[in-house]
Amino acid sequence: MRQVYLDHAATTPIHPEVLERMQPFFSEKFANPSSFHTPGLEAKKAVDEARKSIASSLNAHADEMVFCSGGTESDNLAIFGVIRAQQHAVRGTQYEIPHVITSSVEHHAVLEPLQYLAKTKAIDLTVLPVDKFGKIAVSDLEEALRPETVLVSVMYANNEIGTIQPIADIGRALLKWRKTNATQLPYFHSDACQAAGALDLDVEKLHVDLLTLNGSKIYGPKGIGLLFVRRGMKLAPQIRGGGQERGLRSGTENVPGIIGLAAALELAQAGKDKENARLIRLRDDLINGLLTIGKTRLNGHPTERLPNNVNVSFMDIEGEAAVLYLDAKGIYCSTGSACASSSLDPSHVILATGVSYEAAHGSLRFTLGHSTRPSDIGYVLKTIPDIVKKLRQMSPVNLDMRHFA
């Protein structure tokens, strides 16, 4: 049976060249970079070079790179690191607890820690709404800023609906605020895990102080993440021990992972213009084809979205059932339906864009990648209408399109 993997936002396969460059560091170059002998120094040199290479992709300094275990740890380090470093400064002032601003469409790796901190009264949290395309308004953010705001965390591009946030505009607004108020705060964090393969990561253009990246979404290895930490920032370490990563993240370096992340980022950034153009064509073919099916809605922004992201809702059917029928045809995608998650609520991202629960339950996400060919899109477009038709025949629901507006 034909197999079409369209779940690259979940994870990507490792690029053969990345794997090849990682390989020696599992075996002959296995030494600990903290060791003072020759093999140790060789490992350290390789890590330093990877650090430099990533720093150059980010237009940053090598000493601003903090390696960790993945995107989730990187987000957690940014959040807990800033808040723990700042909360003493705020305590005793008229404000008592620090204030943090985020968006309603963040990944759980950002929302969960922030909601936990808000629930335990360690922070006061503002969650910015998004428009119907999933985008925040910079003016909303400006209005939410307060003297005790210590952190703003807004993702670069959304993992579910692909919407790209105006990160550089937010960065500029924050620079202006800091200048006007003669403060270094708030710090600006952005989760760029989904964006790293497709968008510009120049931290000077984005004006971010903290940037999260990981390997497993950009044809690199799983188990490796990175937090860019701008020089001069105060960050409290969350994992203490041997003092690796300038004391910000202890633990023996994941050398093959670091080499793999650097290699993957190099390849992704070097090839992104050509690959983006190719993917955008395929993406739009898929979107346009899917929208010819009746009672179908595009989730996310029509143009300001990741080149590889397609997210649609089919009215009157439930996403998990559709995923299973597609799986039986060799098409691998995902859904924002509650049935496919451990919670009983459908995707918080799709709900945040203002669509009804009904539409959120019927959402399907297809994320394209290196392996996607035009014939794959053709196969999907040929296969889906019958599946939607069959599930609609089985469904007692016949909703008004107003639910989709």
Add this chain to the structure above:
Amino acid sequence: MDTDNKQAGDIVSRTGTQSWFYSDAVKDHFFNPRNFMQDESSYADAAMGLVGSPACGDAMKVWIKVDPETERIIDCKWKTFGCGSAIASTSMMSVMVTENGGMTLDEARLLKPQHIMERLGGLPARKIHCSVLGDKALRAAINDWYRRAGRLDKVEEEHGRIVDPETKVTDKDIEHAVLDGADTLEKVQAKLKVGIGNPSCIPEVEQLIRFYKEKYFGV
């Protein structure tokens, strides 16, 4: 959902951790659903029951035709909006009530989600809540049949008082869920889907959970 919500017949992985796959029977009924309603035209006069709403993730509609002499179900058709296990459960239910000459309405009223689950070879623990609406829709259809037959003495409203009009979950349902070990709102919702599409009833649900926990477990 916690794996301690497991019931007899659940599928678990070899390591005993949370399961996430369907039995062959579930797959068969999901990919080859039996008795789903394809043409409603000859069912306009059939008894019908509807529960759930697409907002809470599951909606089911069940039609039955009944032999008035024997009160056996001779035909059962359905439509389901829901995931794999919801579709498979309704399909299996339609088979169970019509096989071997059909169940009598009294027998059919005793059909429980657990019976359907056992015939399906179990459901992953986190999917059990998807199968609870089918038998409710069936009971609603049975009531409708008695109502249409003018046998109002046989109409059995769902026991208890409806707390969530959308899922038709009653205080009795919540009592049973608590007795089954669901001691938090999340666990009760996992079983009953109460308040998912209609969160306004959640405070009352939480109150009932506290009440029944105190009554039965003294906590």
